[in-house]
Amino acid sequence: MAKFSPISGFPEWTPGQKMLEQELMAKIAAEFELAGFAPIETRAVEPLSVLTNKGDDKEIYLLNRLHDNADQPKEKSKEKEQLGLHFDLTVPFARYVVEHQHLLSFPFKRYQIQKVWRGERPQEGRFREFYQCDIDMVGAETLDVSADAEMAGVMLKVMRKLPLPQAILRINNRKVLQGFYQGLGIDRLTDTLRIVDKLAKIGPEAVADLLKEELGIDDKAVELILSLAKLQGGAEVIEQAKALGVEHELMTEGLEELSQVLALTEHLGGIEVDFSIARGLDYYTGTVYETTLVGHEHIGAVCSGGRYDNLAAGGKVPYPGVGISLGITRLLGYMFGRKLIEVETQSPTQVMILLNDAESRVKSFEVAERLRARGISADVYHTTQNFGKQLKGIQKRAIPYALFIEEDGYAVKELATGEQSKIDLDTWQPAPRERVQYKCNF
Structure with missing residues (x-):
């Protein structure tokens, strides 16, 4: 009998585990539809230029034919453009909106439960092939900040319906960070955001060293950046951020948006401000989300997303959007691996x-x-x-x-x-x- 070596990062569940995954995805879809989100499915591949426009090209799996179109005439043997498997559902959704705008009514609320692929190093709770459960809302020309609050509220309700430890949904606003950095005289905003986004992984001392050595930011500015990142809690931390003494109109705008989101979600509980959240992807422009499980914070964010005002571009009308994604495979892989969930069912047979x-x-x-x-x-x-x-x-x-x-x-x-x-x-x-x-x- 042939022996097969497992390929890391590509999970295969037992029948009972797969049944549970299907059941949970059905519950998630039902909750999304209760909130007015309609289902779509996008193709698995996108042109490389679409995937790398605002994303991280090191995570992309490229698509190539084994025989390189040898059966086609020579002049047609090359694809118009290299294709890659999508690494999230937001980038293909933005393309979908622009391509099918004449068929959609705005604001457009969609959900998508589909596989994605990332060429990153597999580890506990991280896979190369996995399901994501996304909701997004896109407006034509404008999208009110209340949509940001709706995303947080719907996803928090979803997570409370699942067999999971308590979830805390933490929010920030990229405008606060960018305005704060600009108020300090920093011009390399994207690089600063990328380094600050590493806080949870490498700690404040290592982040401070990177800010100084790679970007040449002075000690006083680094101290203020880290002071802002330490602020976590409810509406009171917004005033604490203002008290740091850095002023910029973009920061003021971001703090006001955070206040509105908090006010609209206060009745739910489980949502707090965390100024250390930056989110690494370039396309986020406003509210950003990260959700962790109480007692299991070491696995990082299990649900994340944010506002993107410029991602769905290319037409005559801008389509600002906001979305949030739950990594159901990542969650279940961790829960199964730690025996936090043990499935007793082995067959659907009654x-x-x-x-x-x-x-x-x-x-x-x-x-x-x-x-x-x-x-x-x-x-x-x-x-x-x-x-x-x-x-x-x-x-x-x-x-x-x-x-x-x-x-x-x-x-x-x-x-x-x-x-x-x-x-x-x-x-x-x-x-x-x-x-x-x-x-x-x-």
């Missing part, structure tokens, strides 16, 4: 029909079809063995019921209790239970 002998297979198939017609997941045991062995096989697969075809009717045995009783096949229903059985250890 009842297994036992075989009396080889001749009873036709009758067993008929019984299975009658149960399925009433929405009961039923299967027929795969081989003729004595009932004891068949029952052991059913228990091993964690199927709750075994059905016996008897001379005078039908009987069902509940494997968990051992109770067996006669049934009317056309009216019997299995006891109500969740489709996927699992336990949480947190």
Whole structure:
């Protein structure tokens, strides 16, 4: 038998784990639709120029044909442009909006649950292929800051419906950071943001060294940058940021937007300001989000996003947008790996029909079809063995019921209790239970 080596970063769940993933994605989609978001699916590939316009090109998987279009005429053998697999859902969505603007009504609220690919180093909770669950709202020409609050509120509600530890959604505003840095006389804003975004990974001392050595920022300015980044909490930290004494109109605008988002989400709880959040991608222009799990902060943000006013460009009308993304694969990979969630279900089958002998297979198939017609997941045991062995096989697969075809009717045995009783096949229903059985250890 051939041996296969696992490829790191490409998760493969057990059947029960996959069932749980599907169930959670269905719950997420239902919550998104309750809030008025419509589903779309974009293609898996984009031109490299689209992916690298505002993104991080080191994470992109390129797409090449094995035979390099050898079957086509020579003058047509080259693609117009190199294609790559999308590394998030926001960049292709922005392209989608511009390309299909004549078919859409604005503001356009969409959700997308789809795979993405990143060529980064696999580690706990980080994969090369994974599902993201995104919501975005895009306006034509303008989009009110209340949309930023709606994103935070919807995603926080979603996370509270999932089997997860408590989530804290932290927000900042890129305008605050950029205005603050400009007020300090710093002109290399993007480089400064990228370095500050490393705070959680490398710590304040290392960030201070990078700001001084790479950007030549003086000690006083570095001290103020780190003082701002330390501020975390509710509305009170906005006043604390002002008290640092740095002034700039862009900073003032960002603080006002933060105040509005906080006011609109105050009733939800679980949302706080964190001035250390910068988000590495260049396309964010306003509110930014990062969500961590209480007691599991070491895995970093499990849900993030922000405002992008310039990403969906290319038409006569600008399309400012805001979005937030939940990495469902990343979450489940961590929870499964740490046994914080243990899935007990192994199959969707609710009842297994036992075989009396080889001749009873036709009758067993008929019984299975009658149960399925009433929405009961039923299967027929795969081989003729004595009932004891068949029952052991059913228990091993964690199927709750075994059905016996008897001379005078039908009987069902509940494997968990051992109770067996006669049934009317056309009216019997299995006891109500969740489709996927699992336990949480947190």
